[in-house]
Amino acid sequence: MRVAKGAQIAAGTALLALGVAACGGGGSSSGGSGGTNPRAADGTVYIRGCEPQTGFVPGNINEVCGGTINQFVFDQLIKYNSDTAAPELSQAESIESPDNKVWTIKLKPGLKWSDGSPVTAKNYVDAWNYTAYSPNAQNGGWWFGGVEGYSDVATEDPDGPDGPKEAPKPKTDKMSGLEVIDDLTFKVTLTAPEAVFRTKLGYTTFSALPEAFFKDPKSFAQNPVTNGAFKFVKWDHNSQIVVDANPDYAGTEKPKVKKIVYKMYKDDDAAYADLVSNNLDFTELIPPSALAGDKWKSDLGDRAIEGQQGVIQTVTFPLYDKEFGGNADFRKAVSMAIDRKTITDKIFNKGRVPLDGWISPLVDGYKTPGACGELCAYDPAKAKEYLAKAKAAGYTPPKEFPIWYNGDAAHKEWVDATANSINQAFGPDAGVTFVGKAVPTFAEFRDIITSHKMKGLFRTGWQMDYPHIENFLNPLFKTGAGSNDGLFSDKELDAKLREADTATDPADSIAKYQEAEAMLTKEMNAIPLWSFGLQAGTSKWVTGVKVTPFGVLDPLSIAIKEA
């Protein structure tokens, strides 16, 4: 039975593996093979990444996978301080305006693209014109809506993408508000004063594009010429993007590592397992399984990073729907029936911070106490009182009131908890029961929201584009604004926002935005819930790691440990 003997060994090995797998427990808590630092040899660090949805064209990127790596390789006129989120000059030497309407932007001399050509004012003007020109179909085109001449380069489809008509061809492909003065200077004329324009300039869409781009945009998107702290090396789709430190980088802070590998993971748990065992040097996504019971803190010890990021969670009422739009008192009652503190403590392990206003605590213009005040404080008695008032004014809420969310991300727990909190506060005889309901995917969820067919409260959130109070108000609450998903409209608020937009003095402008924010308490169309904390971790091989208020790695901060 020679054959059988060999087989016996094989079967035995399998059984052993099974046995080990079945009972595997205990063991020491740290991995890694100690001794010398394997990263020191080639100066390479590995960070968690994901496959970008579009190529490397800054004006076309609006999602986090592409946005993160683009910030490594493209510099803008200004950048945001990693600690304070304050806007600081980067490629610009000066950005000046006497009236916030006509801006003169001067570039630093000697800046270079990775192909050796200089960064010029023309690069900026060409790039902005390209992005704004609607036949180029760039995702970021609307960012230039405030520049004079935008309506000449961008036309709208008269009956939307579903209709048979096509958008007319724009009159010209150059905005009249952009003017090159000399190699390093250009002038931007806006249609109306905009105090926040300077702060906006750090957003990816406002990057410059080199001459090489215009020769062949498609191949540029896959293999870009860049001007940031790191330069593009290669992109293996669904696997990794590699960037090298740029030796010619002009910034005051230089890259401390030679190479960053942006390694793509399909699963946050896989990235976390690699982080714990020191095969990955950074991730900003600690999976829920590790956050539960603060397991990640004991796993990572001093390698854990905690912070804040400029993302807030809200729920919004569909004001276009009579049945589920409710009235102001009803919406206030719901807000006061949500126990934000208990939910953030229990479900998020204090990883999120209850909000009492509509803006992130990180940005310019935030104040305590927040504008929402007692309307955002948990008070079951008052909630009941407001509910009675709402009913007295003639609103009968439906028996079942859904809170909608997309089922493909981790929302179920907090939505259910929120519904429970409201139901408990309202009591059993309220005549309305809140329930969490899922739409299978984010795509479907957004589809229903943008076609204004939501029947119930729905989850909304906002990730800041730039750290300023304006970014939390204009896009969300102005009549007809792009992300005003509940179709909220308030003439007075619009007027106040307009006043704030056009104020010439920055401090005055912020004060006006704060007044505008306070006006949201009147209708309470969106209920602020909490602001996102940040949980990140590093391997034992790196040091000095900073995470920006946008929740991503500051690539200049990461350094390899000496020993």
Next chain:
Amino acid sequence: MGRYAIRRLLQLIPVLLGTTFLINYMVWQLPGDPFAARCGQRPCPDAYINAMRAEFGLDQPILVQYWHFLKNLLTGDLGVNFNNVSVASQLGESWPITVRLGLMAVVIEAVIGITAGVLSGLKRGGFLDNVITISTLILLSLPVFVTGFLLQWLFGVQLDLIKPTVSPEAPFGELIVPAFVLASLNLAFTARLTRTSIIENRRSDYVRTAIAKGMTNRRVVGVHLLRNSLIPALTFIGTEVGSLMSGAIITEGIYNINGIGGLLWRAVNDHDFTIVVPIASLLVLVYLLANLLVDLLYGVLDPRIRYE
């Protein structure tokens, strides 16, 4: 046998046409605009949606789209995905990895499963039989993701014997643990199927005849008993080849393997039909070919089965 094989191959054509049409139709029916979710909390600009729809032919009726798909498929042009990356090159990178993983899993499954089944079938009721029955029961009751995370955590994080995830090139050595995880469930099935049919066939007339003729035990088991007893296990393994390729989604996710499963999963989430349709069609083809191969192998194993 040759004519039989050709007939079966010709039958593939209508089946493939039907399935690819169904796949196209189902992707078309998916709720939600594929481009609506690509701009986060903001609605995508109309110009962008229009341009993308025109580029990928989404503004045309489904039959026209299907015709374009067929035409491109026959000319070997799979086009680009929504991100303007060649579909063929993405398939070319991930397909070999999945095939490698799948074949390793099949080998593990066949070798360990059949050996364990034979051993326990021959010594029915013995110690080894009990051990194998219990351990396969444990394997059967564990879903793949439990086995996957457990082994990753144990060998990768705690004992530091392997890297928790597989590197982009996915070399042979790094795929052993994922392949075992992928094979674990089927391995248990194979072992049990083989065991049952060995027990059954041991009592059959031809085995008794072979023993009566004075053949060695080794020859009776190895040549007469095993050949007939392998048919159920082979059917099972053959039909599972296809599901090993597509079912690797979970395993590939846990070990971050850059294979077909992950590509498909991502594409389904993004509604990127340019990837979903070719992969699904490819998997249909794998299923069909694997089934054909199994049918032909029946004839080799059992002389009573003849094809014409």
